[in-house]
Amino acid sequence: MDASPIYRLPQDTLHQIFSALPLSQIVRCRSVCKFFNHTLTSPSFLHLLSAQPPPPPLRLLSLCPPSPPPTTTIVGPTPNPIAPSTPSIQTKTNGSDSPSPSSPSGPHTPSPPPSDSIESCPSSAQLGRVTARSWSARPTEFLVLSELAALYFSGSTNNWVNFSSNLPSKPRSPILVSDLVLALCDVGSPWRSQWKLFSCTISTLQSSQPWSRLEKHEWGDVFDILKRPRLVKGIGNRVFDDWGFEVVVLPERFMFDDSDSEAGLGDHGVGGGGADAAGDVPVLPGVEQVQGVWGRE
Amino acid sequence: MASAPENEKNASAPEKKTLTLKSMINNEEFVVDEHVALQSVTIKNMVDSDCAGDVIPVPTISGEILALVIEYCKNHANPSASEDDLKKADAGIVAKDIYTLIDLVLAANFLDIKGLLEVTSQKIADSIKDLPHQDVREIFGVENDYTPEEEAAVRAEHDWAFEGFP
Structure with a gap:
């Protein structure tokens, strides 16, 4: 093979380039060639993705929902x-x-x-x-x-x-991932909901202040946009082997008005049960900024 | 003769110290102000540890690329440049074809110039953003070394990412 100059790049430079891409693009690039697949699944790259910025060890990456697990x-x-x-x-x-x-x-x-x-x-x-x-x-x-x-x-x-x-409100769609519990709570007023993500572990549930509120700048106002967001556990060990799981945030009905915005999710209903989401849940072009998969290192 | 060193001092102060960078690929030489060149951590380390002679040889970087690097460093060494100016200047520097960008990112990596590394990496990432993997192959000149079965398997792992892509 006539070596492409991309092969001359050191690993960390490649990582820097690819970490600037949206998750769906990173995943597609794994299909380019074996070298790309190796680079983009290497523990150091996954670590880079998950570790920027530092703790809490959860990161909102993409809201591309995989088919629901059992x-x-x-x-x-x-x-x-x-x-x-x-x-x-x-x-x-x-x-x-x-x-x-x-x-x-x-x-x-x-x-x-x-x-x-x-x-x-x-x-x-x-x-x-x-x-x-x-x-x-x-x-x-x-x-x-x-x-x-x-x-x-x-x-x-x-x-x-x-x-x-000791949650601030009724928790919404809690999920259990390994021993980590994630739930959404409304910390807003009766007139205006404001959903925040809370987490704790089964082991820290015993302490007096088990819950910590997770907020990250890059998540932006995803929960506000989604009105009534809901957490769904993704299929573990699929996208991010090292993290072991994904968590997906879905709006209640998974419906957006797509007439006037790039972020339109179209009319693809994923709401309700998991049964209708079988496999062909749409990936939503252009909505990377409101997309969220959480992975844990 | 007390005035002679005094003169020398006066003469050298506004003139500033310069360094000569020499591309070892085509032997092109660039004379740059030291404070401009010192944005490269690699060069700074050489100067700090007195490893730098009159001419600093830069291996594996062509004169063309070195000129771009120096342009970047000059822009960013200018204290009166506004954020906007710098952004525009950076965009001009990285408005190049992918092969030049790869050489540039290699140079930025070798010379350890963080800002240049970032803008160039971002530009390379932008050039493949939202493209199907077949186009990514073409852009980078990478050959597909998967068997059809292997490729299908890798793709099937994350079918969702290919929604709307060939």
Whole structure:
């Protein structure tokens, strides 16, 4: 091969060039040749992408949603906080794996199989109105989150753990990624929502101030633009092997008016369940600035 | 003769110290003010450690590229240049074909001139932005060394990024 001058560039210079590109372009460039693929998947390049600027270790990269993973969802919106009805556990699988955990044992270890009720969870009463849900790719792990309390079940320890929470508002679409919990909270006024991203880990949930607010300049006003944003866990180990997961932010209905803006998402509905997002979720040309995948180093 | 050194001092102060940079590719020489050349960390290190002779040889950088580098350094050494002026001047310097840009980014890397490295890298990135990977190949003159199966596999990993692309 007649060597292109691009091969003469040192690795760090190549990294500098490619890190200036939007994520979708970086991904497309992996198809150019083996050398590019190697360069753009190297740990040092991924580190560069994720590490600029320094902590918190989450970065908004792109909102190009991958097809939804098999998900296990706990949904528990009970309409009346005074006389709570039974929140239900809903399990949803898009893949072939059944999310049913292995049978737990012990008096305080209720099993959360698909049809089971969260009522069997000893702490559900203390939660009051359960307003949030968690998606976990791991079928034996559940998190129920409200502004006052968090309830966590791990298949490995086979018991429910109850934590007090101190979120500023009802959390919205919390997701569980590894042991990291991410949720959106409205910190605005009753008249104007202002969504912020909060995070903590399962282990720090025990501390008195577990939640930290994540804000980054380059995210811009993505949450404001999206009106009612929602977090969706991407497929781990796909785009960013080193980080292990992606998190996608979607607007509630994933609809924008595309008549007057470059950032129009068109009429592609991805809202509602994950089922309609199967594989062909549109990548939105020109919306890199409002796009967001979070990766962790 | 107390006046002679005095004169010399007066003469040298406004004249400033100069350095000569010599491209080892085509032996072109450039005489530049020291403070201009010192924007290159590489040259600064050489001068600081007294490694720099009268003529500083610059390997692997052609006279054409070296001239661009020096133009950049001159612009940025001018304290009265406004931010806007500098931006315009930078844009002029990097308004080149991709091969010149790659040589320039190599030179900026070798001479360790951060600002030039950044604008050139950005310009190269801009030149492939929003393009399908086939065009990127062409622009960089890179040959596709994937088998069709391999290429399809790499692409299938992230099909979403190819939406709207061939």
